[in-house]
Amino acid sequence: MLSARELTKVYNGRPVVYNVSFDLQPGTVTAFLGPNGAGKSTTLRMLTGLTRPTHGQSWFAGKPYTAWPNPAHVAGVLLDASATHPGRTGRAHLRNIAILAGMPTSRVDEVLYEVGLGDAGGKKVGKYSLGMRQRLGLAQALLTRPPVLILDEPINGLDPEGIRSIRNLLRGHAVAGGTVLLSSHVLSEVDQTADRVLMIGNGQIVADGPLRELVSSQQSIARGPDTARLAQVLQEAGIGVQPTPDGAVFANATPERVSDVAFKAGVQIHNITEHEQSLEEIFFRLAGGQQR
Amino acid sequence: MSGYQPPHGAMAQAPATGAPPMSPQPMPAVGQPPAQRSPWQYRAERRASFLAQVRVEFRKLAGTISDRILLIIGPLVLIGLSVWMLSLVERMESAADQLAPAVWLLRIAAIVLHAVLIKLIAGEWQHRSAQPTLLVQPSRARYFLAQAVVVLAVWLFCAAAQIAVTFIVTPMSxxxxxxxxxxxxxxxxxxxxxxxxxxxxxxALIVSMLIPNAAGALAVYFGVVPVMAIMSGVAPEVFVWIDPLAPAVTLAGLSPVDSPAPVFTSLALWLGLFALSGWAVSRRDLA
Structure with missing residues (x-):
């Protein structure tokens, strides 16, 4: 449904996005993860034609976004919730978009209600909170009921209820056959939503796969009645260990391997979990050596 | 994918699992035409009319309270100032002299209406509200043409008002x-x-296109217009070479230089600035 090939953007001789390629399938939510300045927004702007790629191309159902005569019906896009004139009302803004997209203006009030802005449509955008602006941006993205949603940090500024609503909305969109690409710099924002993660660091895709695989660290945290003995047997098996502040053992091996070693040595384990890496740790591991 | 309809009221109703209203359908591969077009593809292949785009730009022209106030004040200033100035100045012997006050008024009378245009065009870039417009309708050429129609309408209104006032008030004075x-x-x-x-x-259009900030563009415009009006009176022989109104001044027979050369330098300068501003806008990043 959405494909990118070798997208590259160079500003003043410095590549900010380099050779980014991916394919997104219908029925999936893909998180585009990366720290601030990694190249997420530039990539999304290149996908939607707002920024010309220095090299590479992207397609929505076989055509570049800008080649569709009315692309709002292909992809609903939220890139910057603050990119709205503060002196206009939310309803007036959406009506302008509806006219441009060839939608009946009656759809505006429907979509305002859908995003929870039913009572705020007549307020000036300048008086909206950040969360309300995000909702207005989402309303614009959803206005035409497009098959693809591209959302840049959609959860920014939302309260917990809003975050839950967005998660449900995105999952519902994917389950209904839609394609979702959402960017974030916070892993926890997407871990309950995304089927797949595209991780970008220093402008390059550094990881691509299911979230579970990415956060898997091949490290474990084990607890038992005798952690000193547990640490000893693990060390004897060649596994690096470290005590944790709360009295557990941090082992450089998968839970399966730790469990096997402990079982063979007759050491009891009450609890063993895989250590999940934080986004920062993953970036350090995957992108740390790729500074350009 | 064909026939795809996302769930209604998804955020407001917040379904726990996002129940699927329809099943996903296979999508065409990259670069290949779809075998059967789905409803969204039909809609995506039908561009909204240019008139719709122009309508949106007119809606934006009157999009804020300050825009509406200026749109009410602008014609009053234009007509009031023209009537007042034309009725004050005593007529001279030649036709050119009789037209001179109306020509001078061209420099300042429409300043408020020009400010509305500057707010529209520069404000779109300042507040980045050009971004949602271009996401829905990505052709910058169409976007600029729609804005050009608005500029054209304002120009025609200003010109018509000034012509009417000139023909009504000048004989009386x-x-x-x-x-x-x-x-x-x-x-x-x-x-x-x-x-x-x-x-x-x-x-006014050039200023608004070159400076992507409404306040900055208005400050420059409100600074430049009085300076140009003063310069045209204080040092006309010098100013006419760069005067944007040099063609009109020369056509009116009021040029202080007895040669068409100032028309060419003025046209070269202002058309060059217009081309530069068009180039700047076409390259402007919507970050």
Whole structure:
């Protein structure tokens, strides 16, 4: 449904996005993860034609976004919730978009209600909170009921209820056959939503796969009645260990391997979990050596 | 994918699992035409009319309370200032002299209406509200053309108002001894006022396109317009070479230089600035 090939953007001789390629399938939510300045927004702007790629191309159902005569019906896009004139009302803004997209203006009030802005449509955008602006941006993205949603940090500024609503909305969109690409710099924002993660660091895709695989660290945290003995047997098996502040053992091996070693040595384990890496740790591991 | 409809009221109703209203359908591969077009593809292949785009730009022109206030004040200032100035100035002997006050008014009378245009065009970039517009309708050429239609409408209104006021007020204020001469050459009067009004609105357009900040563009415009009006009176022989109104001034027979050369330098300068501003806008990143 959405494909990118070798997208590259160079500003003043410095590549900010380099050779980014991916394919997104219908029925999936893909998180585009990366720290601030990694190249997420530039990539999304290149996908939607707002920024010309220095090299590479992207397609929505076989055509570049800008080649569709009315692309709002292909992809609903939220890139910057603050990119709205503060002196206009939310309803007036959406009506302008509806006219441009060839939608009946009656759809505006429907979509305002859908995003929870039913009572705020007549307020000036300048008086909206950040969360309300995000909702207005989402309303614009959803206005035409497009098959693809591209959302840049959609959860920014939302309260917990809003975050839950967005998660449900995105999952519902994917389950209904839609394609979702959402960017974030916070892993926890997407871990309950995304089927797949595209991780970008220093402008390059550094990881691509299911979230579970990415956060898997091949490290474990084990607890038992005798952690000193547990640490000893693990060390004897060649596994690096470290005590944790709360009295557990941090082992450089998968839970399966730790469990096997402990079982063979007759050491009891009450609890063993895989250590999940934080986004920062993953970036350090995957992108740390790729500074350009 | 064909027939895809996302769930209604998804955020408001927040379904726990996002129940699927329809099943996903296979999508065409990259670069291949779809075998069967789905409803969203039909809609995506039908561009909204250019008139719709123009309608949106007119809606934006009056999109804020301050825009609406300026749109009410602007014509009042234009007509009021023109009537006041034209009725104050005593008429001279020649037709050119009789037209001179109207030509000078071209520099300042439409300043408020020009400010509305500057707010529209520069404000779109300042508040990045050009971004949602271009996401829905990505052709920058169409976007600029739609804005050009708005500029054209404002120009026609200003020119029509100034022509009407000139033909109504000038005969009343002409000294009985001089004789009213503009009625003998109405085409010439209309040509001068249309051309001058166009030059003035183009100057405002160039400022708004070059400075992507409404406050900054307005400050520059409100600084430049009085300076140009003063310069045209204090040092006309120098100023006419760069005067945006040089073609109209020359057509009116009021040029202080007895040569068409200032028209060419002025046109080269302002058309060059217009081309530069168009290039800047076409390359402007919507970050």
């Amino acid at each position: 002409t000294a009985p001894t001089s004789g009213y001469l503009l009625d003998y050459r109405p085409g010439w009067v209309i040509g001068v006022l249309m051309l001058g009004s166009l030059s003035a609105v183009m100057a």
